[in-house]
Amino acid sequence: MKIGLVGLGKMGANMRERIRGAGIEVVGFDRNPDVTDVPSLEALVESMPAGERVVWVMVPSGEITDGVINDLAGLLAEGDVVIDGGNSYYQDDEPHAALLRERGIGFLDAGVSGGVWGLKNGYGLMVGGDAASVERVMPVFDALRPEGERADGFVHAGKVGAGHYAKMVHNGIEYGLMQAYAEGYELLAAKDLVTDVHGTMQAWTKGTVVRSWLLELLVRALQEDPGLAAIDDWVEDSGEGRWTVDEAIDLAVPAPVISAALFARFASRQGESPAMKAVAALRQQFGGHAVKPAGTTGPVTSTTPAAGAAVPPSA
Ligand SMILES: O=C(CO)[C@H](O)[C@H](O)COP(=O)(O)O
Numbered sequence: 001m002k003i004g005l006v007g008l009g010k011m012g013a014n015m016r017e018r019i020r021g022a023g024i025e026v027v028g029f030d031r032n033p034d035v036t037d038v039p040s041l042e043a044l045v046e047s048m049p050a051g052e053r054v055v056w057v058m059v060p061s062g063e064i065t066d067g068v069i070n071d072l073a074g075l076l077a078e079g080d081v082v083i084d085g086g087n088s089y090y091q092d093d094e095p096h097a098a099l100l101r102e103r104g105i106g107f108l109d110a111g112v113s114g115g116v117w118g119l120k121n122g123y124g125l126m127v128g129g130d131a132a133s134v135e136r137v138m139p140v141f142d143a144l145r146p147e148g149e150r151a152d153g154f155v156h157a158g159k160v161g162a163g164h165y166a167k168m169v170h171n172g173i174e175y176g177l178m179q180a181y182a183e184g185y186e187l188l189a190a191k192d193l194v195t196d197v198h199g200t201m202q203a204w205t206k207g208t209v210v211r212s213w214l215l216e217l218l219v220r221a222l223q224e225d226p227g228l229a230a231i232d233d234w235v236e237d238s239g240e241g242r243w244t245v246d247e248a249i250d251l252a253v254p255a256p257v258i259s260a261a262l263f264a265r266f267a268s269r270q271g272e273s274p275a276m277k278a279v280a281a282l283r284q285q286f287g288g289h290a291v292k293p294a295g296t297t298g299p300v301t302s303t304t305p306a307a308g309a310a311v312p313p314s315a
Pocket of ligand 1: 087115171236237241
């Protein structure tokens with residue numbers, strides 16, 4: 001079997017290597033000339049027989065994925081299959097599938113989890129689309145998924161969109177889990193009573209109820225950089241958490257943990273919080289409580305109300 005792989009970034013390049021390792025021929029295309037196998041998308045398409053082509057798209061979600069799928073719709077032929085393996089919004093999948101369907105081209109959406117460790121450990125795969133296309137691409141899914149039972153690392157989750165929906169929820173869970181471990185870490189680090197924070201978290205990685213791969217990764221990060229001194233407390237997000245919270249609102253599903261984890265990331269980028277300034281100002285207004293003057297360091301040391309505070313409510 002031979003497949004085309006578009007996008008050879010951190011994920012795509014490792015996936016190419018893992019698929020090749022399983023004996024499947026891969027032709028990769030990337031705009032970066034240092035990593036690409038062919039000079040263009042056209043060359044990638046021409047390297048495989050029409051009607052038998054399988055092209056895996058592994059590029060950033062949104063406009064870039066839209067562009068590649070549009071280009072492929074113009075280049076591929078009836079019987080070919082496209083897989084979007086990026087972190088696309090699940091509601092983008094049906095429009096992509098419809099565009100390709102008009103030309104007789106199949107479409108699958110694949111949620112791929114495993115990060116940069118997937119090359120060694122395999123990738124967890126969540127796939128949406130029709131059964132015939134899934135069956136056709138199965139050798140590639142089998143090459144990518146972790147070794148062992150197929151059901152332990154692969155699911156055909158449903159029709160088009162189901163794979164990316166599953167990946168979105170997976171990432172929402174990821175937000176919540178990371179936030180819980182992070183808060184636990186801060187609680188340990190804040191207490192002099194615990195003299196070995198790293199050792200405590202390491203001990204949790206075996207036997208305990210909270211052991212997990214994410215915990216192992218946090219222990220690894222603390223090993224490499226005790227106190228995480230080299231890392232700023234700024235956390236980006238790339239969309240999946242927002243989509244999960246949107247979905248929770250749409251379906252009226254309570255998701256307080258995932259929402260709080262998403263908002264914690266927003267807070268991490270503020271540096272200074274207008275909302276918390278407003279809370280401090282209100283405490284000062286109604287209770288005459290001291291505020292910390294802007295630009296000073298350390299906690300509020302005096303409980304003396306600021307002058308002019310605590311204006312009585314007007315009648
Ligand atoms: O899909 C992933 C892991 O499962 C990606 O690493 C993704 O980027 C994580 O989401 P975010 O960037 O919003 O933290």
